[in-house]
Amino acid sequence: MKKEFDKTEEASTCPFNRRGFLKGIAAAGVLASIPAGILRAQAWERIQYEGEYDIFRNACPRNCYDTCSIKSYVRNNVLEFIEGAQESTFTDGALCVKGYAYPRRVYSPDRIKYPMRQIGRGTGNWKRISWDEAMTEIGEKILEMKKKDGSLLGMALDKYSGNFGITHYGVEGMMSSLGYTSRFVGTPCWPAGIDAQNFDMGNMWCNDPEDLVKAKFIIIWGGNPAWNSVHTMKFIYEAQERGAKLVVIDPLLTQTAAKADLYVRVKTSQDGVLALGMARHIVDKGLYNKEFVESYSKGFDDFVEYLKTSVTVEWAAEQSGVPAEAIRQIAEDYAKADPATIWVGYGLQRHVNGGVNVRAIDALAAMTGNVGKEGGGVRYGHLQTWGFNYNAMVQKQPEGSVGYLGKDKIVSEFTAEQEGGAEYADRTININKLAESILTTNDPPIRMLWVACKNPFAQDFDRPKLQKAFGTLEKVIVVDQFFNETVQNADIVLPTTTLFEEYTVNASYWHYWLSINEKAIPEQYEARSDLQIAAMLSKKMNELEAGSCTFPQIMDTKVWMEKEFNDGIYKLFGIRKWQDLRSGPQKAKLTSSAAWHEKKFATPSGKYEFSSDLAAEYGHTRLPEHKSRRKAYDAFRVLTPHTQFGLHSQFVNIDYMEDFNKEPFVYMHPAAARARKISDGDMVKVFNKVGSVTVKAKLTDTVAEDVLLMYEAWFKKANFNVQNLVDDESSDMGTFKTGAPGVAIHDQFADIAKA
Numbered sequence: 001m002k003k004e005f006d007k008t009e010e011a012s013t014c015p016f017n018r019r020g021f022l023k024g025i026a027a028a029g030v031l032a033s034i035p036a037g038i039l040r041a042q043a044w045e046r047i048q049y050e051g052e053y054d055i056f057r058n059a060c061p062r063n064c065y066d067t068c069s070i071k072s073y074v075r076n077n078v079l080e081f082i083e084g085a086q087e088s089t090f091t092d093g094a095l096c097v098k099g100y101a102y103p104r105r106v107y108s109p110d111r112i113k114y115p116m117r118q119i120g121r122g123t124g125n126w127k128r129i130s131w132d133e134a135m136t137e138i139g140e141k142i143l144e145m146k147k148k149d150g151s152l153l154g155m156a157l158d159k160y161s162g163n164f165g166i167t168h169y170g171v172e173g174m175m176s177s178l179g180y181t182s183r184f185v186g187t188p189c190w191p192a193g194i195d196a197q198n199f200d201m202g203n204m205w206c207n208d209p210e211d212l213v214k215a216k217f218i219i220i221w222g223g224n225p226a227w228n229s230v231h232t233m234k235f236i237y238e239a240q241e242r243g244a245k246l247v248v249i250d251p252l253l254t255q256t257a258a259k260a261d262l263y264v265r266v267k268t269s270q271d272g273v274l275a276l277g278m279a280r281h282i283v284d285k286g287l288y289n290k291e292f293v294e295s296y297s298k299g300f301d302d303f304v305e306y307l308k309t310s311v312t313v314e315w316a317a318e319q320s321g322v323p324a325e326a327i328r329q330i331a332e333d334y335a336k337a338d339p340a341t342i343w344v345g346y347g348l349q350r351h352v353n354g355g356v357n358v359r360a361i362d363a364l365a366a367m368t369g370n371v372g373k374e375g376g377g378v379r380y381g382h383l384q385t386w387g388f389n390y391n392a393m394v395q396k397q398p399e400g401s402v403g404y405l406g407k408d409k410i411v412s413e414f415t416a417e418q419e420g421g422a423e424y425a426d427r428t429i430n431i432n433k434l435a436e437s438i439l440t441t442n443d444p445p446i447r448m449l450w451v452a453c454k455n456p457f458a459q460d461f462d463r464p465k466l467q468k469a470f471g472t473l474e475k476v477i478v479v480d481q482f483f484n485e486t487v488q489n490a491d492i493v494l495p496t497t498t499l500f501e502e503y504t505v506n507a508s509y510w511h512y513w514l515s516i517n518e519k520a521i522p523e524q525y526e527a528r529s530d531l532q533i534a535a536m537l538s539k540k541m542n543e544l545e546a547g548s549c550t551f552p553q554i555m556d557t558k559v560w561m562e563k564e565f566n567d568g569i570y571k572l573f574g575i576r577k578w579q580d581l582r583s584g585p586q587k588a589k590l591t592s593s594a595a596w597h598e599k600k601f602a603t604p605s606g607k608y609e610f611s612s613d614l615a616a617e618y619g620h621t622r623l624p625e626h627k628s629r630r631k632a633y634d635a636f637r638v639l640t641p642h643t644q645f646g647l648h649s650q651f652v653n654i655d656y657m658e659d660f661n662k663e664p665f666v667y668m669h670p671a672a673a674r675a676r677k678i679s680d681g682d683m684v685k686v687f688n689k690v691g692s693v694t695v696k697a698k699l700t701d702t703v704a705e706d707v708l709l710m711y712e713a714w715f716k717k718a719n720f721n722v723q724n725l726v727d728d729e730s731s732d733m734g735t736f737k738t739g740a741p742g743v744a745i746h747d748q749f750a751d752i753a754k755a
């Protein structure tokens, strides 16, 4: 069936040429492949068009380490091209390839342009409707549910990381302003590691990535920054130029590993054993830092006792697949270098033992005295620069709202804990078990789902079960920019703005820069920001039933962006007012680039805790003891990590990006392929207890013989979805700080055959 949105293609022809984009690609190529010194020496041809263009400050709001500061060039209300801000020493004047494609994304003919109603979910029979019709239909459903159930717990919000602009927490605010609702809490991303660092140190806090240049020895452990944090690579290259050694520990020979002095192929999920083996050797050799363990830590003796009774280097070698000699060598090189640093990637903790494995790695950093040191540290992430007001998020329920009679709290990893009402609270449900929860939640059941900044059909787990679960929902509303698979499973789609069409403010969970995001161009077509949509809904709700929604009915995203600032933020960044950010991003004024530089930890003891009572309280071992990995349930392990030319389900669908990344593949080892009579380029079926994926095979020895590799991504033209192979098994940690455990994304197994 021809979709109505096709009719508008002509009107949305991209109003600029590819110049800016092609420059971007050249820059990104430079970033990925040559050392930072050369990049600077080349002095990337800066674009200076002051006078010819209106110039705006923007920030990439994607869930990415780099959170780039952007300078946007607009003429006649058209965004012609963008570049990385030169003021930020992190962004350093360059964007990634995806970033340079933004103007095309804004003007993509595929954008959702109007509110639409689908006649029959999944039929593609979309009809354009007005905003007023959309809001009336939604508002009436909300009131109907309230009447039927006596509360709004039948309405659930599914939101995650589509846009991390601070004002986007207004979506949570919109829900609160309607009443007590059901909330999917936790995160699919990094919760096991967050808990691990909280048990060990009392918070997740990492060094400024720019101080990597000072490191003498760098271990990147289960991360792939050459793809996932391109801008950090220049600091690593500089450290290498100054003589640092780089070790990459990953089951895959990634592009990051290709840059290393030593690549270590570890057996997936066995990083804890490897770290414990290294720790044992460091103890045996007396190479630990006596001052640190005696003055600033708790439980080191117990840890040593555990190592001596339960861990040998030979056992670690056998379990991890890393030869004993290599374990000893890396341990000694790491312990002797000063400073030495470890970057713990998020990939490593997506396992049933991911949290405790991070704790074992933290222990290595602590026992060698590298925690609290510039150029050292165990780097995972931080939220030091996220102290905003969360004005958009904190909204009051209407008078007389009835909610969940429990003690559940809404917890977000980015915000302070939000207590529910004195008597009532929202009903919190594990975000990583979306399908299962929709199917099993009762009293009342989940009737209506509001999806914003999230693409569950591409990013959530057990897709066949999710399809079934959506079948039980009475109403599905999706707020998005493109007709993705989640939209295909909706009743109503609401078109939303891109970052260039609204005001907000953006911080990073990795570097220490703050950027303002200005509205550079008018809203395209009938797109509205999440905040504007909340205001429209509030207006309609109050028309339908006075007092049924407390959200403001008029929205100026600039005013709401202003409301997120406070004196703490101004002081931290050394600015007097937010307008100062119009002349460029600002970096936090740090007394030291090292996290925990005062060695005062936020744990109950105030010390680094090798032995954590809190961990025990949450059902884990006190010490970072070895925990077995998930038992294989099929012939091969399936890995579905992040892709180079997309960010989750975003960007791969943009036609400019297709030039780099036309189709998906399953990557497998030639020997494994031979055994299955599969040749390079064959169509194959990958299948397991969850479902199956049919895709082209590519043979490569960058993967181990027992691994099948597929990058998660949404290809507009391919019927490809890795979530047909990924179940919703939980990881060990996450509940302490994020309200729900993480998910064991990389503990999946499948078989493969010629299609």
Ligand SMILES: Nc1nc2c(c(=O)[nH]1)N[C@H]1C(S)=C(S)[C@@H](COP(=O)(O)OP(=O)(O)OC[C@H]3O[C@@H](n4cnc5c(=O)[nH]c(N)nc54)[C@H](O)[C@@H]3O)O[C@H]1N2
Pocket (backbone or CB within 6 Å): 063, 160, 161, 162, 163, 188, 189, 190, 346, 451, 452, 453, 454, 455, 456, 458, 459, 460, 479, 480, 481, 482, 484, 496, 497, 498, 530, 640, 641, 642, 647, 648, 649, 650, 712, 722, 723, 726, 745
């Ligand atoms: N198999 C597998 N699954 C994974 C992972 C994996 O490695 N393997 N990684 C996991 C991880 S780490 C994460 S963080 C999650 C990410 O999961 P998500 O947060 O769902 O990921 P995205 O695809 O980045 O964004 C979701 C949607 O937000 C939309 N969006 C963009 N801007 C806006 C906006 O301003 N408003 C609204 N309403 N929508 C907007 C985008 O168009 C997109 O459709 O996926 C997880 N899932």
Ligand SMILES: Nc1nc2c(c(=O)[nH]1)N[C@H]1C(S)=C(S)[C@@H](COP(=O)(O)OP(=O)(O)OC[C@H]3O[C@@H](n4cnc5c(=O)[nH]c(N)nc54)[C@H](O)[C@@H]3O)O[C@H]1N2
Pocket (backbone or CB within 6 Å): 063, 064, 065, 189, 221, 222, 223, 224, 225, 227, 228, 229, 249, 250, 251, 252, 254, 266, 267, 268, 269, 270, 271, 345, 346, 347, 348, 351, 639, 641, 642, 643, 644, 645, 646, 647, 648, 746
């Ligand atoms: N281009 C691009 N950039 C991104 C993203 C994207 O989708 N695309 N996503 C952003 C987001 S939301 C996130 S969370 C980060 C993710 O950033 P990363 O953590 O760097 O990325 P992942 O792809 O999840 O996993 C990294 C590596 O972990 C490895 N790994 C998996 N299991 C194990 C294990 O048991 N042990 C070890 N040692 N390694 C293991 C994988 O093989 C993979 O190479 O990147 C952000 N940046």
Ligand SMILES: [Mo]
Pocket (backbone or CB within 6 Å): 063, 188, 189, 190, 346
């Ligand atoms: Mo993530």
